[in-house]
Amino acid sequence: MQAFTFYSPTKIIFGKNAEEKTPEEMKEFGGNRILIVYGGGSIIRSGLLPRMEALLKEADLPYALFGGVQPNPLLSHAEKGVQEAVAFGADFILAIGGGSVIDTAKAIAIGAANPDQVLWDFWEKKASPKRTLPVGAILTIPAAGSEMSDSAVLTNTELGSKRGLSGDWNRPKFAVMNPELTYTLPPFQIACGITDIMMHTLDRYFTTQQGNGLTDEIAEGLLRDVMANGRKAMENPKDYDAMSELMWCSSISHNGLTGLGGNKDFAVHQLGHTLSARFGTAHGASLSAVWGAWANYVMDRDPPRFARYGRHVLGLTEGTDLEIATAAIELTVSYFGQLKMPVSLGELEQGVLSEEMLVELTDICLYRGGRESIGTFKKLERSDIYEIYRAANR
Secondary structure, three states, rough: OOOOOOOOOOOEEEEEOOHHHHHHHHHOOOOOOOOEEEOOOOOHHHOOHHHHHHHHHHHHOOOOOOOOOOOEEEEEHHHHHHHHHHHHOEEEEEEEHEEEEEHHHHHHHHHHHHHOOHHHHHHHOOOOOOOOOOOEEOOEEEEEOOOOEEEEEEEEOOOOOOEEEEOOOHHOOEEEEEEHHHOOOOOOHHHHHHHHHHHHHHHOOOOOOOOOOHHHHHHHHHHHHHHHHHHHHHHHOOOOHHHHHHHHHHHHHOHHHHHOOOOOOOOOHHHHHHHHHHHOOOOOOOOOOHHHHHHHHHHOOOHHHHHHHHHHHHOOOOHHHHHHHHHHHHHHHHHHHHOOOOOOOOHOOOOOOHHHHHHHHEEEEEHHHOOOOOOOOEEEEEHHHHHHHHHHHO
């Protein structure tokens, strides 16, 4: 094992009816006035929000509601949430939803605790949070892993930029996980979640720092589990066992465990974030659309690593390292296709892009000159990023 530091303090409450324990958990972590952050109408139609309101009233916990979170969460909406939290005097932020809702809750918690600081300054690394309000999460979408991660992503529509902010202050105090709360998810959202879980693991697995045996075994086991149960969940979204596996894999994929001892790459995430910032592309779809082009472009950096992935995750046995590595990429892209996820830019809503747009995406990906490269497995400079987008543009 290489040297590492691991810190993952989030308390997990997992199982049927787990959400009923939320009031006592918030009180344990100092919550007295609660801002509930959520997305659209699904948690209202499912009855989850009214049930949570009843539980908070029964526990004598004052609360305010802040809904309307959209996929690819917006800075502007988080800023409104900060105003709501400050006006209400919230001392605890409760997110009910998936990664976008949880990331918005984290942003509100930072902004409400630092009301005199421009919120986007934290995401541009112009300032570092001195404090934050505690956050709890009731997970309804297994995908982003934000319920246990130290990161939060926001989209600034004025600048056309989607960025992440990481730090231990971002970690939720607790996460409530009841797989039954996922039963109303549409197939596309489930597929996006499966893709995101895989990518959070793959973006750590493809590292230049190897020799981390147990870390690799955990990552490979998680990937096998996600792919197998992803198929089952797509066939039957109310398969409790399959959805419970996906829900737990979502959390483990992004709490740092699957990358201990290695450096994170996350080039695919950056390539995808650029598509989301420019076109509003669903996060999972942005990842599956570029992964194959990225993998084929960087594979020559370390074919044995891709071959190990092929052998240990996909069960490939015949051929040289290069042959197995190539087959592993093809099989992974094929799996995304089986989920009915896009595997090229042309399959996304905006279709095949012009030469000018590929150049613009490359510029956005590098924060319009704010950085020179992305990735660590194979450092990608401007020409590399352009070539990957070009390869995916079909």
